[in-house]
Amino acid sequence: MRETLAVFRREFAAYFATPLAYVFIVIFLVLAGAVTFFLGNFFARGQADLEPFFMFHPWLYLFLIPAIGMRLWAEERKSGTIELLLTLPISLTGAVIAKYLAAWAFAGVALALTFPFWITVNYLGSPDNGAILAGYMGSFVLAGAYLAIGVCLSALTRNQVIAFVVACAVCFIFTVSGTSVVLNFFSGWAPRLMVDTIASFSFMTHYQAITRGVIDLRDVVFFGSLVAFCLYANVVIVEWKKGG
Amino acid sequence: MAEPMIEIDNLGKRFGAIVAVDGISLKVARGEVLGFLGPNGAGKSTTMKMVAGFLSPTSGTARVCGFDVVEHPIEVKRRIGYLPEGAPAYPDMTAEGFLRFCADVRGIAAGERAARVGRAVELTQLASVLYQPIETLSKGFKRRVGLAQALLHDPEVLILDEPTDGLDPNQKHEVRGLIRAMAAEKAIVISTHILEEVDAVCSRAVVIAGGKLVADGTPAEYEALSRHHNAVSVTLPAARSAEARDAIKSMAGVADVELADGGEGRVRLVVMPKRGQEIAQTLRGLCADKDWPISEFHVERGKLDDVFRAITTAKGKEQPHA
Numbered sequence: 001m002r003e004t005l006a007v008f009r010r011e012f013a014a015y016f017a018t019p020l021a022y023v024f025i026v027i028f029l030v031l032a033g034a035v036t037f038f039l040g041n042f043f044a045r046g047q048a049d050l051e052p053f054f055m056f057h058p059w060l061y062l063f064l065i066p067a068i069g070m071r072l073w074a075e076e077r078k079s080g081t082i083e084l085l086l087t088l089p090i091s092l093t094g095a096v097i098a099k100y101l102a103a104w105a106f107a108g109v110a111l112a113l114t115f116p117f118w119i120t121v122n123y124l125g126s127p128d129n130g131a132i133l134a135g136y137m138g139s140f141v142l143a144g145a146y147l148a149i150g151v152c153l154s155a156l157t158r159n160q161v162i163a164f165v166v167a168c169a170v171c172f173i174f175t176v177s178g179t180s181v182v183l184n185f186f187s188g189w190a191p192r193l194m195v196d197t198i199a200s201f202s203f204m205t206h207y208q209a210i211t212r213g214v215i216d217l218r219d220v221v222f223f224g225s226l227v228a229f230c231l232y233a234n235v236v237i238v239e240w241k242k243g244g
Numbered sequence: 245m246a247e248p249m250i251e252i253d254n255l256g257k258r259f260g261a262i263v264a265v266d267g268i269s270l271k272v273a274r275g276e277v278l279g280f281l282g283p284n285g286a287g288k289s290t291t292m293k294m295v296a297g298f299l300s301p302t303s304g305t306a307r308v309c310g311f312d313v314v315e316h317p318i319e320v321k322r323r324i325g326y327l328p329e330g331a332p333a334y335p336d337m338t339a340e341g342f343l344r345f346c347a348d349v350r351g352i353a354a355g356e357r358a359a360r361v362g363r364a365v366e367l368t369q370l371a372s373v374l375y376q377p378i379e380t381l382s383k384g385f386k387r388r389v390g391l392a393q394a395l396l397h398d399p400e401v402l403i404l405d406e407p408t409d410g411l412d413p414n415q416k417h418e419v420r421g422l423i424r425a426m427a428a429e430k431a432i433v434i435s436t437h438i439l440e441e442v443d444a445v446c447s448r449a450v451v452i453a454g455g456k457l458v459a460d461g462t463p464a465e466y467e468a469l470s471r472h473h474n475a476v477s478v479t480l481p482a483a484r485s486a487e488a489r490d491a492i493k494s495m496a497g498v499a500d501v502e503l504a505d506g507g508e509g510r511v512r513l514v515v516m517p518k519r520g521q522e523i524a525q526t527l528r529g530l531c532a533d534k535d536w537p538i539s540e541f542h543v544e545r546g547k548l549d550d551v552f553r554a555i556t557t558a559k560g561k562e563q564p565h566a
Contacts, residue, residue: 002348002351003351006345006349009348010345014336014337017336018336079334080328080330080332081332081334083328084333086298087296087321087324087326087328088346088350089321089349090349242299
């Protein structure tokens with residue numbers, strides 16, 4: 001437990017040791033603001049809520065979260081420090097979890113820094129703060145799901161750019177799988193069960209359910225099992241790639 | 245043999261169709277410094293990686309302080325100080341931050357941490373660069389950061405993959421001194437392809453070639469295998485060399501005499517003894533009788549690189565005991 005905490009702390013601090021953390025946070029905040037005000041018509045809607053803010057998070061996370069996750073294992077493999085890390089007395093599972101949690105905590109910090117939006121809507125009107133809290137929780141969970149995919153794929157390569165591009169592509173598939181464009185493509189010929197399965201993998205559907213303030217067990221199980229599966233795959237991939 | 249700290253038992257590793265390590269067995273006791281020799285790609289690093297718990301063996305196992313590396317990898321890792329090949333360290337951390345991180349993962353209590361880090365820093369003479377990012381350090385300092393990390397928890401077993409690679413002669417000397425100083429209470433394995441290092445620090449050396457252990461012995465035993473073992477070189481003026489060569493050649497116990505340029509109008513005669521013969525005394529007597537103006541008289545112990553080449557090219561031909 002203590003060694004997991006030590007790796008967590010190192011990984012979390014590593015984001016701030018390079019400009020990565022600051023660049024990421026600034027770009028995330030600017031983009032989040034831009035899409036909320038311009039695409040989401042924050043003011044014109046005349047409603048004191050954060051729906052236009054949360055609405056675009058999947059699209060922001062789609063390419064920003066892989067940028068956090070890409071370095072976690074690819075960098076270790078490239079610099080050879082993976083050999084150092086895995087000969088310290090820590091289990092591989094412990095190391096995988098510590099790295100994932102550090103990156104997720106960093107994503108949480110970036111998300112928490114959007115608090116001026118919350119202040120703004122509270123200043124302009126009297127929003128449903130419970131719904132806003134649910135929105136933040138949903139967004140945080142969503143970030144965790146994208147991140148689990150990104151971290152897992154970063155173990156496959158020693159090249160961070162490849163890790164980033166592949167993670168973006170996979171995240172994109174999970175994001176759009178519930179949209180009518182994708183479902184219409186399948187519904188013409190595929191059996192109903194398959195269409196439903198594809199739709200059920202949609203991050204959008206599960207995310208929107210949580211942000212609406214409805215914490216459904218199915219959504220929790222979906223994200224939870226997705227993260228667990230990705231971390232398990234991460235352990236398997238690191239173990240498999242160690243020799244080469 | 246004293247209590248074995250490392251027991252390697254028929255250890256093997258394949259990568260697909262390639263057999264990197266092919267059934268190596270050996271024991272290392274407390275107080276021993278074992279040199280791992282072998283050409284590049286012989287399987288030295290792979291063997292060390294398996295003992296340190298990084299790679300899992302495809303056959304056999306290794307035990308460190310009685311713990312099996314396959315069954316109890318964490319217990320093994322606790323007891324080993326390991327310097328991986330190339331001394332990797334996180335480039336954006338300072339040396340101090342990196343050592344503190346290693347201490348934390350090793351579960352060294354916060355109160356004890358500063359003292360442990362301080363001691364490792366002192367042993368490896370890192371104090372001057374302690375607060376610099378590791379990526380800005382020279383190769384020698386990076387290597388010493390890796391070494392400090394391996395010594396941090398005062399382990400009973402040290403596995404160092406090329407500990408002096410990239411160091412200048414002074415630093416090599418210091419690191420070898422450090423290894424010798426620690427040798428009494430630890431079991432140490434170092435890999436190297438610098439043969440003088442074997443002579444300088446190792447109490448025993450094994451040669452690995454093609455994934456197999458091909459020789460095992462003390463540095464003196466290897467030297468005894470050399471053609472040059474107990475050879476005597478005699479330097480004298482060129483004018484007297486032909487006479488001297490003929491006289492020495494007819495001496496008992498001499499196998500051959502080789503001539504080499506000794507510089508400044510002199511010739512160096514290298515007198516090869518027959519196997520197992522000591523010729524220094526009789527040769528010295530002969531030189532005195534003939535009253536040759538000898539400017540240098542030198543008994544050679546044997547050349548390790550001769551032996552190394554002989555063992556690793558014609559596998560298993562000459563060896564102390566394999």
